[in-house]
Amino acid sequence: MASRGINVHPLGYHPASLETTTFDVIIIGAGPVANFGEVRLSKAGLSVCSVQYELYGGDCHYFACVPSKALLRPCEALDAAKTVGGAREAIGDKDLDAQAIFKRRDDIVASWDDEPWINTVAKPLGVTLVRGFGRITGKKSVSVQPYQESTLYHLTANIAVIVATGSTHNDLGIPGFDQLEPGKEMWINRDATAANYVPEHLVIFGAGAVGTEMATFYSRIGGKVTLIASSSTVLPKIEPEASKIVRKSLETHGVDIKLSTRATSIVKESTNRLVVTLNNGETITGSVILNATGRKPRTFDLGLDTIGLPGEGAPLEVDASMAVALPEVDNMQTKTGNWLYAIGDVNAIGPTTHMGVYQCRIACNSILSNLKESSPSKGITLPRGSFITKSAITVGGIPQVIFTEPGVSTVGHTMASAQATGLKVRAVDCDMAASVPGAWLYGDNQPGWARWIIEEGTEKLVGATYCCVEASEFVNSASVAIKMGLNLEQLVHVVPPFPTRGEVIRYLLDAAGY
Numbered sequence: 171m172a173s174r175g176i177n178v179h180p181l182g183y184h185p186a187s188l189e190t191t192t193f194d195v196i197i198i199g200a201g202p203v204a205n206f207g208e209v210r211l212s213k214a215g216l217s218v219c220s221v222q223y224e225l226y227g228g229d230c231h232y233f234a235c236v237p238s239k240a241l242l243r244p245c246e247a248l249d250a251a252k253t254v255g256g257a258r259e260a261i262g263d264k265d266l267d268a269q270a271i272f273k274r275r276d277d278i279v280a281s282w283d284d285e286p287w288i289n290t291v292a293k294p295l296g297v298t299l300v301r302g303f304g305r306i307t308g309k310k311s312v313s314v315q316p317y318q319e320s321t322l323y324h325l326t327a328n329i330a331v332i333v334a335t336g337s338t339h340n341d342l343g344i345p346g347f348d349q350l351e352p353g354k355e356m357w358i359n360r361d362a363t364a365a366n367y368v369p370e371h372l373v374i375f376g377a378g379a380v381g382t383e384m385a386t387f388y389s390r391i392g393g394k395v396t397l398i399a400s401s402s403t404v405l406p407k408i409e410p411e412a413s414k415i416v417r418k419s420l421e422t423h424g425v426d427i428k429l430s431t432r433a434t435s436i437v438k439e440s441t442n443r444l445v446v447t448l449n450n451g452e453t454i455t456g457s458v459i460l461n462a463t464g465r466k467p468r469t470f471d472l473g474l475d476t477i478g479l480p481g482e483g484a485p486l487e488v489d490a491s492m493a494v495a496l497p498e499v500d501n502m503q504t505k506t507g508n509w510l511y512a513i514g515d516v517n518a519i520g521p522t523t524h525m526g527v528y529q530c531r532i533a534c535n536s537i538l539s540n541l542k543e544s545s546p547s548k549g550i551t552l553p554r555g556s557f558i559t560k561s562a563i564t565v566g567g568i569p570q571v572i573f574t575e576p577g578v579s580t581v582g583h584t585m586a587s588a589q590a591t592g593l594k595v596r597a598v599d600c601d602m603a604a605s606v607p608g609a610w611l612y613g614d615n616q617p618g619w620a621r622w623i624i625e626e627g628t629e630k631l632v633g634a635t636y637c638c639v640e641a642s643e644f645v646n647s648a649s650v651a652i653k654m655g656l657n658l659e660q661l662v663h664v665v666p667p668f669p670t671r672g673e674v675i676r677y678l679l680d681a682a683g684y
């Protein structure tokens with residue numbers, strides 16, 4: 171059970187009802203990353219079995235990306251409308267309707283019923299879904315243990331096993347936290363994204379993506395929020411200027427932010443009266459704690475020891491084709507005979523859904539092209555580009571959007587990360603509200619800030635950050651430029667239409683001297 175009594179182990183798809191126990195590919199964990207692979211491999215003509223312990227669609231679909239963005243979007247939409255004269259007057263002083271937001275989120279996640287998603291993805295392609303906990307038991311062998319049962323059911327893969335078990339929250343480890351009732355007084359991401367009420371005083375540990383996004387939502391919807399983080403800034407991995415803008419906005423919405431701080435104890439005085447003591451001696455009395463202190467790969471109890479690998483939260487190390495680096499004992503993995511792949515959060519390379527899906531494309535291509543080489547007569551239908559079997563995951567290839575208010579989208583280097591890798595770079599900035607006409611038209615006095623990081627000598631774009639409302643829509647063009655190694659002399663010829671906020675690139679080029 172998770173928050174609100176949501177049943178994450180529905181009945182059905184029991185392994186005892188399987189017609190066969192041998193499949194071309196077995197995927198352990200059926201989150202969004204695995205779902206992409208199911209489609210690609212089935213369309214190519216392979217038989218695919220997904221072993222899924224909880225809800226089909228994974229954390230992303232039910233407890234992470236999707237519900238969190240469903241909660242945040244109405245806040246962004248209303249606040250954006252309120253910056254536009256004419257729309258503002260129509261809205262007056264009306265504010266967000268919390269229950270309507272929760273209802274919309276519930277509809278978007280189908281009230282945590284995974285049957286519609288199974289009917290959309292797995293069934294039309296003939297993917298076999300098995301509900302239970304998957305473990306590797308040896309080369310190309312997987313056992314499945316249904317929830318609250320002890321019997322193990324054994325499956326065999328003809329070609330490959332893909333591990334896509336995702337990640338889970340870090341343990342908080344603060345004295346007293348284990349006294350709190352999970353799901354009620356002690357929240358993790360599942361509770362924060364599934365809740366249907368606003369805690370009186372939410373105390374969030376961690377100011378990364380989870381902490382800042384949830385602080386944005388719960389403060390915007392009328393809750394008292396305190397954000398405590400060991401880092402010295404909010405969103406410590408982004409440009410400090412963007413971090414300051416997000417921090418200011420959170421504080422404007424009443425969030426009390428305590429940085430470079432840790433909790434040393436939590437004492438439950440009574441129900442929903444939780445006293446948190448900080449390392450500076452200060453105390454905070456909150457009603458609910460949210461643990462947003464980072465995530466670890468779900469490699470626990472996966473049977474990895476049977477193939478000579480460590481597990482227990484260590485990421486699965488992979489090569490550029492997403493094949494797991496196996497010890498050389500027993501000739502486990504060979505050049506064309508790779509059978510074990512790990513994609514998504516479980517390899518910790520870029521723990522976002524889009525990076526996992528990219529890795530899945532590479533892993534599937536690798537499986538399919540190896541198969542074509544080893545069994546040309548099998549008659550599989552290769553997707554276009556299936557020869558692309560090596561990923562090109564570099565800093566420049568990892569975009570991310572943080573859906574705070576304003577949002578932040580990033581790709582490639584920040585100034586600090588570029589300097590740390592020894593690159594010679596310069597930064598150019600643009601205050602969008604001050605200079606970009608599209609931004610003035612979009613709304614009054616909205617913060618907007620952008621930075622490009624340019625490599626000296628080559629003039630290549632190596633990093634970009636956009637911090638503004640709907641920053642999510644800005645990052646793709648910079649991703650293309652960075653990935654393709656474009657320089658500013660080339661980017662001069664990319665013409666953004668007037669009057670759009672996308673013209674920010676023209677102002678960044680001007681600032682760079684072009």
Ligand SMILES: Cc1cc2nc3c(=O)[nH]c(=O)nc-3n(C[C@H](O)[C@H](O)[C@H](O)COP(=O)(O)OP(=O)(O)OC[C@H]3O[C@@H](n4cnc5c(N)ncnc54)[C@H](O)[C@@H]3O)c2cc1C
Nearest residue numbers: 199201203223228229230234235304336514515521522523
């Ligand atoms: C609050 C929050 C918000 C986020 N927002 C975004 C966002 O906006 N954009 C973004 O790109 N990323 C976001 N992320 C990150 C994103 O959720 C993950 O990167 C993504 O879910 C990874 O997908 P996955 O398929 O690897 O794993 P998951 O989504 O975790 O799915 C893995 C599934 O495997 C199952 N499983 C685990 N072990 C086993 C086993 N042994 N046997 C059978 N099944 C097993 C689990 O039950 C789980 O359902 C967010 C994360 C959080 C916590």
Ligand SMILES: NC(=O)c1ccc[n+]([C@@H]2O[C@H](COP(=O)([O-])OP(=O)(O)OC[C@H]3O[C@@H](n4cnc5c(N)ncnc54)[C@H](O)[C@@H]3O)[C@@H](O)[C@H]2O)c1
Nearest residue numbers: 376377378379380381399400401462463464465521571572
């Ligand atoms: N929009 C998105 O793409 C999105 C949204 C949410 C989460 N995610 C992904 O989920 C993952 C987890 O996110 P996250 O925010 O939980 O982790 P994170 O690693 O991004 O941030 C962790 C934060 O917790 C702080 N911290 C760690 N231990 C602490 C302690 N004991 N006390 C106080 N503060 C502590 C750190 O200083 C940091 O501020 C990330 O990889 C992120 O990419 C992505």
